[in-house]
Structure formats: C-alpha cells, structure tokens
Amino acid sequence: MMQREVYLQKNTRQWKDFIANYLDLDVRKYKRALKKFNRGGLFLFAFFLILALFPSLFAPYSPTERFISYEAPSTVHLLGTNDIGNDILSELIYGARISMMVGFASACISTLIGLMIGLCSGYFRGTLDELLMGFTDVVLTIPKIPLIIILGAFLHPSIWTLILVLGLLSWESIARVVRSKTLQLRESGYVKSARCMGFSSFHIMISDIFPNLIHVLLPKFMLATASAMISETSLSFLGLGDISMKSWGIMLSFAFSRGGFIRDMWWWYIPPGICITLCVMSIALIGFGFEGREKENEKRGVDAE
Numbered sequence: 001m002m003q004r005e006v007y008l009q010k011n012t013r014q015w016k017d018f019i020a021n022y023l024d025l026d027v028r029k030y031k032r033a034l035k036k037f038n039r040g041g042l043f044l045f046a047f048f049l050i051l052a053l054f055p056s057l058f059a060p061y062s063p064t065e066r067f068i069s070y071e072a073p074s075t076v077h078l079l080g081t082n083d084i085g086n087d088i089l090s091e092l093i094y095g096a097r098i099s100m101m102v103g104f105a106s107a108c109i110s111t112l113i114g115l116m117i118g119l120c121s122g123y124f125r126g127t128l129d130e131l132l133m134g135f136t137d138v139v140l141t142i143p144k145i146p147l148i149i150i151l152g153a154f155l156h157p158s159i160w161t162l163i164l165v166l167g168l169l170s171w172e173s174i175a176r177v178v179r180s181k182t183l184q185l186r187e188s189g190y191v192k193s194a195r196c197m198g199f200s201s202f203h204i205m206i207s208d209i210f211p212n213l214i215h216v217l218l219p220k221f222m223l224a225t226a227s228a229m230i231s232e233t234s235l236s237f238l239g240l241g242d243i244s245m246k247s248w249g250i251m252l253s254f255a256f257s258r259g260g261f262i263r264d265m266w267w268w269y270i271p272p273g274i275c276i277t278l279c280v281m282s283i284a285l286i287g288f289g290f291e292g293r294e295k296e297n298e299k300r301g302v303d304a305e
Contacts, residue, residue, distance in 0.1 A: 061087040157243070
C-alpha cells in the first residue's frame with residue numbers, strides 16, 4: 001500500500017508539473033502573439049496618422065478636382081471616380097484626417113471630463129462622491145446613439161457639434177476607473193505625507209495623484225477614440241454628418257445614397273469600410289497593449305509586496 005501511495009503521489013506530481021509547464025508555455029505564446037499584434041497595430045496606426053497629417057503627399061489629386069463621373073478603376077484613377085467626378089482615392093486619403101480628428105477630439109473631451117469627475121470623487125469621497133457617482137449612473141442609463149441621432153437631427157449638422165456631443169456622452173467608464181484608482185492612491189504613504197505637510201488638495205491631486213493615473217488613462221483614451229470613430233461613421237452613414245468635410249463615414253453615406261451600391265461600384269464603398277475597420281482595430285490593439293502593461297505592472301507590484 002505504501003509503495004502504491006508513493007507511486008500515485010509521484011505520478012500526480014509529474015502530471016501537475018506537466019500541466020503547469022504546458023500552461024506556462026501557452027501563456028508565453030499568448031503574450032508573444034499579443035505583443036506582435038500590438039506592434040502591428042502601432043505600425044498600422046502610424047500609417048493612418050501619417051496619411052491624416054500629410055494627405056497632399058499621398059493623394060494623386062485634390063479632393064475637389066473633378067473628372068468624368070462613375071469611372072471604373074484605372075491607371076489614372078486607381079479607385080475610380082464618384083458621382084460628381086471626384087477621385088475616390090484622394091477622397092479616401094483626405095478623409096483619414098476628418099475621421100481621426102473626430103475620434104481624437106471627442107476622446108480628449110471625454111477623457112478630460114472623466115478625469116475631473118473621477119479624481120474629485122475618489123479624493124474627496126463623502127457627499128461629493130455620492131453626488132458625482134449618482135450623476136455618472138444617470139448618464140450611464142441614457143441610450144447614447146438614439147440621443148446623438150436626435151441631437152444631430154435638431155442641431156445644425158457640423159463636425160464640431162458631433163465632436164462635442166460624442167465627447168460629452170462618453171466619459172462614464174473613464175470616471176469610474178479614475179475614481180477606483182484614486183481611492184487606492186489616496187491612502188498611499190506619499191499622499192498622506194503631503195497632506196500632513198499642509199499641501200492643498202488641488203496640489204496633491206495634480207502633483208501626486210495625476211501622474212500615477214496616466215497609465216490608466218492612456219488605454220481608455222485610445223478605446224474612446226476608436227468608439228468615437230465608429231459612432232461618427234454610423235451617424236454620417238445615417239446622413240447626420242457634415243457633408244462639407246468628407247470623412248470615411250460620409251463617403252459610405254454618399255456611396256449608398258448616390259448609386260454606388262446599385263451600380264455595384266465596390267471601389268467606392270469597400271475601401272472606406274476597410275480603412276475604418278483597420279484604423280479602429282489598430283487603435284484598439286494599442287489600447288489593449290497599454291492595459292496589458294498595466295496588469296503586468298500591478299502583478300509585479302503585488303509580487304514585490
């Protein structure tokens with residue numbers, strides 16, 4: 001019996017070691033694959049960013065220059081022309097600037113609002129915390145897309161109106177994350193020391209707490225940018241965008257309403273759809289990369305303790 005128990009224990013230990021090594025190998029493979037995806041997302045995002053910053057270097061024509069309407073792709077026009085004779089490739093390149101500008105500007109507004117509300121709520125706590133988090137819960141229950149559609153229909157269609165509305169309605173998750181992190185930092189030793197030395201609450205929040213929130217804000221900012229770009233595309237496709245500033249969403253809307261789908265002009269509606277997908281995916285991958293680093297840093301901190 002003793003020999004059998006020893007054998008079973010040895011065999012069980014071997015299986016446990018094998019499973020642990022196998023799982024560890026799988027985790028390492030997953031981490032390597034994730035790093036490759038993050039690197040690919042960074043290069044892809046850099047490509048779109050360069051297009052948005054310097055469109056005139058890559059666009060073969062001006063987006064307002066006109067040629068023969070409804071031309072098929074050729075050596076002169078690689079993606080053909082639209083209903084009024086504009087070169088679609090040039091529109092596509094210049095549209096990157098508008099779509100990315102909407103995404104980043106909206107994300108800046110939502111991140112700033114979420115930071116202020118989360119920071120004040122987490123640091124001061126008490127009644128202010130309850131009021132701010134109650135307001136956040138109310139905003140969370142509001143259906144975003146229907147409200148944006150209603151506001152876009154009643155307000156004058158403008159890209160700045162769209163940026164403002166998207167920014168003002170997308171800060172709730174950022175505020176909650178910032179509040180949670182601020183509650184942890186508030187009880188740290190260096191914050192208590194600063195409070196004992198008589199520094200003001202504003203100084204402590206700006207100098208001691210805010211620098212430690214940047215690694216939390218970066219992934220949320222990137223994901224908010226991707227979400228704003230998707231929302232802008234949806235609203236522009238519904239005809240609520242600013243047609244004077246052609247984004248990828250406006251291109252899709254025009255292709256649908258001006259004969260691109262009926263004529264089966266895939267070169268008109270597929271390229272902007274692919275660009276939106278790839279750009280949003282690259283931004284999301286960068287955001288996930290920041291979140292992965294944050295989790296690794298937290299794990300290292302826990303292990304060190």
